[in-house]
Amino acid sequence: MIPLSVPNFEGNEEKYVLDAVSQGWVSTGGAYVDKLEKDIAEYVSTPGAVACQSGTAALHLALIECGVTQEDMVIVPALTFIAAVNPVMYIHAEPVFMDCDDSLCMDPAKLQSFCEEECMLVSGQLIHKHTKKQVKAVIIVHVFGNMAEMEELLSIARAYHLKVIEDATEALGTYYEEGIYEGHMAGTLGDYGAFSFNGNKIITTGGGGMLVSHDKETLRHIKYLSTQAKDDPHFYIHNEVGYNYRMTNVQAAIGVAQMEELEEFIRRKNKNFALYESLLENTETGKLLPFRSGIRSNKWFYSFILNKDICKKEIREYIGLLQEKGIQTRPIWGLIHEQKPYRGCVCYQIEKAKYYSERIINLPCSTNLGEDEIKTAAEKLKECLSF
Numbered sequence: 001m002i003p004l005s006v007p008n009f010e011g012n013e014e015k016y017v018l019d020a021v022s023q024g025w026v027s028t029g030g031a032y033v034d035k036l037e038k039d040i041a042e043y044v045s046t047p048g049a050v051a052c053q054s055g056t057a058a059l060h061l062a063l064i065e066c067g068v069t070q071e072d073m074v075i076v077p078a079l080t081f082i083a084a085v086n087p088v089m090y091i092h093a094e095p096v097f098m099d100c101d102d103s104l105c106m107d108p109a110k111l112q113s114f115c116e117e118e119c120m121l122v123s124g125q126l127i128h129k130h131t132k133k134q135v136k137a138v139i140i141v142h143v144f145g146n147m148a149e150m151e152e153l154l155s156i157a158r159a160y161h162l163k164v165i166e167d168a169t170e171a172l173g174t175y176y177e178e179g180i181y182e183g184h185m186a187g188t189l190g191d192y193g194a195f196s197f198n199g200n201k202i203i204t205t206g207g208g209g210m211l212v213s214h215d216k217e218t219l220r221h222i223k224y225l226s227t228q229a230k231d232d233p234h235f236y237i238h239n240e241v242g243y244n245y246r247m248t249n250v251q252a253a254i255g256v257a258q259m260e261e262l263e264e265f266i267r268r269k270n271k272n273f274a275l276y277e278s279l280l281e282n283t284e285t286g287k288l289l290p291f292r293s294g295i296r297s298n299k300w301f302y303s304f305i306l307n308k309d310i311c312k313k314e315i316r317e318y319i320g321l322l323q324e325k326g327i328q329t330r331p332i333w334g335l336i337h338e339q340k341p342y343r344g345c346v347c348y349q350i351e352k353a354k355y356y357s358e359r360i361i362n363l364p365c366s367t368n369l370g371e372d373e374i375k376t377a378a379e380k381l382k383e384c385l386s387f
Helices: 013-023 031-044 055-065 086-090 108-117 150-159 216-226 249-280 315-324 352-357 371-385
Strands: 048-052 072-077 094-098 119-122 125-128 134-141 163-167 192-196 209-213 286-288 302-306 346-348 360-363
Touching: 013 031, 013 249, 031 048, 031 209, 031 249, 048 055, 048 216, 055 086, 055 163, 055 192, 055 209, 055 216, 086 094, 094 108, 108 119, 108 150, 108 346, 134 150, 150 163, 209 216, 249 286, 249 302, 249 371, 315 360, 315 371, 360 371
Parallel strands: 072 094, 072 134, 094 346, 134 163, 163 192
Antiparallel strands: 048 209, 119 125, 125 134, 192 209, 286 302, 302 360
């Protein structure tokens, strides 16, 4: 079986974990947590970072820090993993689902149209005409290591006084190579940026996440909330509701080792994507989804878009055929606004998200894939699609 996306432990992971265990620092707090926070902050060029139990926890803390409440609305993508949207429900706010563009990231044109046509600015607040609720924030996801069109999206957000939370959980290491944000990393352009270190991400801590911001005071408060809001840890005084969201030292030890390998992992991701591209470029059954020009992408996931004029079967049938041939693949996510907990929420012109959800198969993309495995995966894909 050639797996879809598995972790790669070829560096100092075991050494650092054993060091943490030998020192007895295995739970929350410890030198490796501090080191990982420092390493991430330096890598993405922010003044600090806060380690969390997951990328979802990071998004939840960001929404709280944005002041989002149950009286507010938050604009979210329809096409993403549901964990990007669930934190909106944690605080009982209302999501507004937005369509994607051809990068699979949020469509700036539709965001602009929604703000103009469905809302009105009242005393510096964007008010949704139908519900009369304030639209307070937007969560922008950099899907599969691509980069959303941040120049346009940030311009719209500023014009309508929206807080911007970047879900960069799939895009650690992706940055602009040109334009006004040249050199800026995914996750560092909005008010907050969230990263994930789940087992299938480009680096992993087994489970875990990170939140970054350019505001040091905000980061201090987020860290306070993530550690049960301890005002006096010795006498157990808590002046706010806190959360048990801290990463463990053992997880961070894995992460510190993974950060040492990150640029090599990105190099391999780009190399393997180029090989897939060369192997699949002449097939009539579809093509690899390109990444946005003008960026250095980490190319976390490789998405093959079916030509539905030729490929008549449903996605799940092709995935089943590939599984039988020893190739693990997956579809893109089920659209969130169609999921049971979100039916009835406000949606705005969801078209391309539906189009791509019916056409994309994600191919094996682990950083420890060999050339022969990629060639096998490409060959089996072409065989299955020709049925």
